[in-house]
Amino acid sequence: MSVKRPVSSSLAKAFFYIVLLSLLSTGIALITLASSLRDAEAINIAGSLRMQSYRLGYDLHADPDKLVGHRQRYQQTLNSPVLQHLHHWYIPQDVQQRYGQLHDSWQQMDARLAQHDTQWYQQNIQGYVGNIDLFVLALQHYAERKMILVVIISLLGATGIFLLVFFTLHRIRQHVVKPLRQLMTASQQIQKGHFSYPPLNIHLDNELGLLASTFDRMSGELLKLYRSLEASVEEKTRDLHDAHRRLEVMYQCSQALNTSQLDVHSLRHVLRIVYEHEAASYLELVTDDNWCLQQGKQDPQRPLGSLPVNMQDNVLGELRWQSAQQHASIPLMRSIATILGRGLYINQAQKQYQQLILMEERATIARELHDSLAQMLSYLRIQLTLLKRAVPDENAPAHVIIDDFSRGLNNAYRQLRELLTTFRLSLQQSDLTAALREALDLLQSQTQAKLSLDCRLPTQALDAQQQINVLQIIREAVINAIKHSGASDINVTCVTDPDGAHSIYIRDNGIGMSTTAEPDGHYGLSIMHERAERLNGTLDIVSPSGGGTEVQLRFPHAGQPKRQPM
Structure with missing residues (x-):
């Protein structure tokens, strides 16, 4: 027996038609709604023509000096892009006709306005405004018809989907659910040791018909095996004891x-x-x-x-x-x-899952900082620029205060961007060595100094939080060396000490550090020390005898007590 109508194919066709109908109805509705996005703007602009028409009559009578400018503005409004779209083929003829009549009437009105024909304008203004009202009414009816069309399409789509779903469920019940229940009943009977069960429907042209036929043959073979297995149970039992x-x-x-x-x-x-x-x-x-x-x-x-x-x-x-x-x-x-x-x-x-969670939390914090504090700082910078322009140049004390405030604001904005960069640092894989190499490769493109890595830390001995802290301490130390040391070589070494503790050394051959005190407004070293404490370790910055600077990080393995600083 062969399978003529696979269940998967039948279901796939039904779902395909359902999805196709959904996409079709939704797509038509969305296209219709998309064409209505500027309907309100068109009605508003068309309605404004009424007020401008009366204003032109007032200018003609009381303020002729403004008449030329208001005529040009009226012409621009009448030829606005949103009204120019009314010339497309899918726009109803009554809307295009009203718009064309309005154009023709305006040409005559504009000529009379140019001649300062006040009496003619007052006699014909009501009729012209009436044409505007008819044009606005035509736009309104056009927008209403599109909304009605969206409702009709949605109802037809929902009805079609409901009918397809009903037909699909009915077919599944007849060709899948019912045969499966028969197979389940037969399986339960065989499970109890009874090889007599209600007849199965083996005439279905799908997989379940083939399964029922195969099940019948299998049950006959199983009955034979069932008898022979009883004889071999004792022998197998001895093997199981072993x-x-x-x-x-x-x-x-x-x-x-x-x-x-x-x-x-x-x-x-x-x-x-x-x-x-x-x-x-x-x-x-x-x-x-x-x-x-x-x-x-x-x-x-x-x-x-x-x-x-x-x-x-x-x-x-x-x-x-x-x-x-x-x-x-x-x-x-x-x-x-x-x-x-x-x-x-x-x-x-x-x-890796823990790293993803950590990265997601940090990305969320970065987004919040960017959407709140970063936006506010940007706004303050703009406002400060405007304030500086508003203050007279001869007010020197005010300019000094504004410059000080600008420097502080720029410094805060720069520190915030560095913080956002740190928060967005990601650890893409659980292999610490590969992650460190990836981070150093990114920093290598920012400096002429040679960055080298020798990592012999066992990745399995560090959890996700420890790997993140180690990666960020090394990254911050390398960035500091790139920015401030003027070094040509920066070496990163990660080893495990004989006592099981882990040590990390970031050494450069630069100018060295005269003091480890951090300037006001800078918190990089403080953050590095905090991360070292989270690792239950210590962070030291020393000046080797050969020159340069060396950052030493030592932290114990899991279960080892905190090491005392040397």
């Missing part, structure tokens, strides 16, 4: 990773479980970013087994172990390596 120990280890390892936040303690717990169940006497997990976890004591006399730790064909590290029964432990260790690979992968994904 695998129980391995399954228990794997279960506990999986439970160790079944936490909301995977970290180094969770992975270390997995190694401890394998070690405590005597599956291995020594375990070592090594990742490709200089990170290593060990459990037990290595015996130089025993061979060391190893397996790659990977996830989705991505090698994340290597699992090494020693065991009295190395060959018997290989299947278990392969499963443990898979579990550890999943744990490392989830840990990286969680870090």
Whole structure:
């Protein structure tokens, strides 16, 4: 039996027609509404012609000097762009006709105004204003007809969509829901061990008909297998007892990773479980970013087994172990390596997710600052410029105050832009080394100095917040060196000390720093110190004997107490 009408194709066609009808009705309605965007402006401009007509009569009688200017303004209003659009083909003939009559009448009126024919103008002004009223009324009727057309199109579209949805649901019920219920009933009967069930509809020309036919054949084969499986249950039970120990280890390892936040303690717990169940006497997990976890004591006399730790064909590290029964432990260790690979992968994904959350929060703050404080500062700068122009040049004290205020305002605006740049700094990946290299590459384009990076920090040992703080401290220190040191070489070194703490050095060969005191209105160093405190570490700025400046950041790994400043 072949599938002639797949369910997916039928549903796709129905949804396609529904979407097509929705887009068609919505598109026509939107086009109609878009053509009405300037209707109010056209009516308003057309209505203003009435007032200008009376004003021309007043100028003709009482103020002839303004007559020429008001005639030109009237001509501009009559030929405004929004009224010129009335010449398009889709504009009703009555609107175009009224507009054309108004043009023709104006030519005659304008000629009489040029001749200062007051008596003729007063006799014909009422008729001309009447033509304006008829033109405004025609515009109003045209706008109303478009609104009625939008309502009719919306109603027709909604009715068509409702009918299509009703027809689709009815067809789904007959060709999908009902056969699925029959299959569910048959499955429940087989689950209970009863291989007799109500007949299935195998004549449908879709996947469910093919599934019902296949299900019938499968149930017959299953009945035969059901009898033979009972004989092999005892044999399989013995095999299951042998695998129980391995399954228990794997279960506990999986439970160790079944936490909301995977970290180094969770992975270390997995190694401890394998070690405590005597599956291995020594375990070592090594990742490709200089990170290593060990459990037990290595015996130089025993061979060391190893397996790659990977996830989705991505090698994340290597699992090494020693065991009295190395060959018997290989299947278990392969499963443990898979579990550890999943744990490392989830840990990286969680870090990236945390980074995205942090970046979203910081982007939100940056947008709020830009939309509020930055806009206000820009407004104040404009107002200050206007004030400076309004103050006479001979008022020197006022200009001095305005200049001081301008410098302070410009300094505040510059600091705000730097703050917005810092807030918009992003960490696109969980690999700290790659993120640092990406940030330094961006800064390299802003300086002639050579920027170099030597990062040997284990990314797995740092959470998302720590990576963000480390990245921003390094970036701020490099920016300071670029701006103020005049250095030709700026080196960034990140290492892990023998005691497990992490150290970062940003060194330049520039002019050095005479003092670490920050000028008024600058907060870069203070922010760097605050970030170091968030890392539970210390930040020092020293002047090496060879010249230049070196920024030293030291912070402990997770669970290590804060180090005292040296």
